Amino acid sequence: MKSEDQSFPVPARRHFLNQLGAGSVGLAVAGGLMAACSDQSPPAAPSPAATGPGPSAAETAAAAPYAFDGEHQAGIVTPAQRHIYFLVLDLHTSDVQEMRDVFKRWTDYARRLTRGDNIAAYGDNPHVPPVDTGEADSLGAYQLTLTFGVSPSFLKKLGLQDQLPADFVDLPAFPRDQIRPVLSGGDICIQSCANDPQVAFHAVRQLVRQARSSVTMKWSQAGFNAFERGEDTPRNLFGFRDGTANQETLKKADEFIWVDTPNWLQGGSYLVARKIQMHLETWDRTSLKGQEDTFGRVRPSGAPLGAQAEFDAPDVQARDAKGQYVIPENSHMGLSKRSGIQLLRRSFSYASGIDPVTGQFDAGLLFVSFQKSPGQFVGVQSALGRIDRMNEYITHIGSGLFACFGGVREGEYLGQALLESPRA
Numbered sequence: 167m168k169s170e171d172q173s174f175p176v177p178a179r180r181h182f183l184n185q186l187g188a189g190s191v192g193l194a195v196a197g198g199l200m201a202a203c204s205d206q207s208p209p210a211a212p213s214p215a216a217t218g219p220g221p222s223a224a225e226t227a228a229a230a231p232y233a234f235d236g237e238h239q240a241g242i243v244t245p246a247q248r249h250i251y252f253l254v255l256d257l258h259t260s261d262v263q264e265m266r267d268v269f270k271r272w273t274d275y276a277r278r279l280t281r282g283d284n285i286a287a288y289g290d291n292p293h294v295p296p297v298d299t300g301e302a303d304s305l306g307a308y309q310l311t312l313t314f315g316v317s318p319s320f321l322k323k324l325g326l327q328d329q330l331p332a333d334f335v336d337l338p339a340f341p342r343d344q345i346r347p348v349l350s351g352g353d354i355c356i357q358s359c360a361n362d363p364q365v366a367f368h369a370v371r372q373l374v375r376q377a378r379s380s381v382t383m384k385w386s387q388a389g390f391n392a393f394e395r396g397e398d399t400p401r402n403l404f405g406f407r408d409g410t411a412n413q414e415t416l417k418k419a420d421e422f423i424w425v426d427t428p429n430w431l432q433g434g435s436y437l438v439a440r441k442i443q444m445h446l447e448t449w450d451r452t453s454l455k456g457q458e459d460t461f462g463r464v465r466p467s468g469a470p471l472g473a474q475a476e477f478d479a480p481d482v483q484a485r486d487a488k489g490q491y492v493i494p495e496n497s498h499m500g501l502s503k504r505s506g507i508q509l510l511r512r513s514f515s516y517a518s519g520i521d522p523v524t525g526q527f528d529a530g531l532l533f534v535s536f537q538k539s540p541g542q543f544v545g546v547q548s549a550l551g552r553i554d555r556m557n558e559y560i561t562h563i564g565s566g567l568f569a570c571f572g573g574v575r576e577g578e579y580l581g582q583a584l585l586e587s588p589r590a
């Protein structure tokens with residue numbers, strides 16, 4: 167029986183982009199996005215003039231793919247896409263060579279998938295399962311990014327604990343946490359983001375399928391973002407723009423996001439994932455003033471209380487005529503801002519049916535943040551502590567901390583600096 171050839175790359179899916187063809191508006195948009203995004207640069211501030219409907223489905227499909235290779239992994243400072251499929255895996259081997267092979271394969275497949283190709287061409291033997299599961303055939307790349315990270319337990323299982331950076335320790339328990347073991351921990355994370363949910367899921371499915379003897383799936387979460395114009399700040403399920411302050415953090419990416427210590431993680435970033443249930447029914451019974459005081463921002467515009475526009479600087483010291491803080495001290499933004507700590511948030515909403523215990527929506531936020539050190543997340547979350555006004559409306563139920571490798575260049579594979587370190 168002839169096995170299928172998995173080494174011969176054929177652009178099985180990109181013909182779709184070609185079909186959109188010269189003269190289509192989509193390619194014009196793609197060109198613009200290519201210029202703006204091919205270096206994974208942060209998004210420009212939405213211009214007030216950039217109004218009107220967002221990109222059409224064809225334009226979204228044709229937008230230039232994000233390069234997989236680069237100084238940093240894509241999917242961190244890359245403008246957030248509309249969909250995420252976040253998967254955490256457990257490792258079932260202590261063999262470093264086996265993991266080198268897995269990460270070499272994953273690097274090759276990720277390069278292909280993010281170009282809009284399948285992981286390999288279909289063979290011509292009908293008596294074996296098709297090499298690709300097929301649900302993304304005829305779909306484009308949809309700006310897919312695949313971002314890989316590993317946890318402290320990954321290093322320990324492989325006997326690489328002496329490579330653990332001093333600050334790479336499991337997150338502490340925080341006040342009010344109700345973390346479920348089935349939604350926490352794990353050894354490897356794959357963050358798959360794309361402007362189409364099926365493309366994001368397809369990519370993860372292929373990666374897992376090709377490593378199934380070494381890993382098992384532990385927990386996952388799908389999520390979504392909606393944009394009015396493609397690059398504006400999405401609204402969360404409480405109706406507020408979420409991610410406004412990222413613009414300031416992105417200006418100082420070297421200071422707040424990228425690891426610069428000369429070790430295997432140089433050029434990488436720490437990812438914190440928290441699955442946070444949002445109690446929508448309770449929130450929906452809260453007055454508009456109560457909602458705005460909870461965040462410290464105006465709901466329609468996203469402006470800080472006391473300011474005019476979304477990106478105006480919040481003045482956390484300003485007081486009203488009665489001497490009260492304009493941005494309440496215990497508001498979510500007031501507390502985070504006063505902590506003086508910055509991190510990059512790249513969160514997605516989720517809606518996963520009905521909670522069987524409460525009969526309410528099982529919905530919330532897959533909070534994802536990237537930072538130079540896990541201490542930044544710990545610092546902000548500790549500042550929010552028990553006093554954040556938003557606590558009444560949310561419960562943290564899932565958690566993970568992962569170190570996302572630096573980027574790869576041609577001829578290299580993800581995690582190489584760790585898996586080929588002298589002690590490995």
Ligand SMILES: C=CC1=C(C)c2cc3[nH]c(cc4nc(cc5[nH]c(cc1n2)c(C)c5CCC(=O)O)C(CCC(=O)O)=C4C)c(C)c3C=C
Nearest residue numbers: 402406407408409410411442461499502503531546547560
């Ligand atoms: C520990 C870190 C944080 C968690 C967990 C978190 C959860 C969370 N946040 C929102 C909604 C908003 N957050 C906003 C701002 C904001 N949040 C954090 C950190 C955490 N949030 C920071 C550092 C900031 C920025 C503060 C600043 O410097 O201005 C906002 C305001 C708009 C914005 O800047 O994004 C909203 C809205 C939810 C719903 C949530 C959990 C479900």
Ligand SMILES: [Fe+2]
Nearest residue numbers: 498499502511
């Ligand atoms: Fe927040």
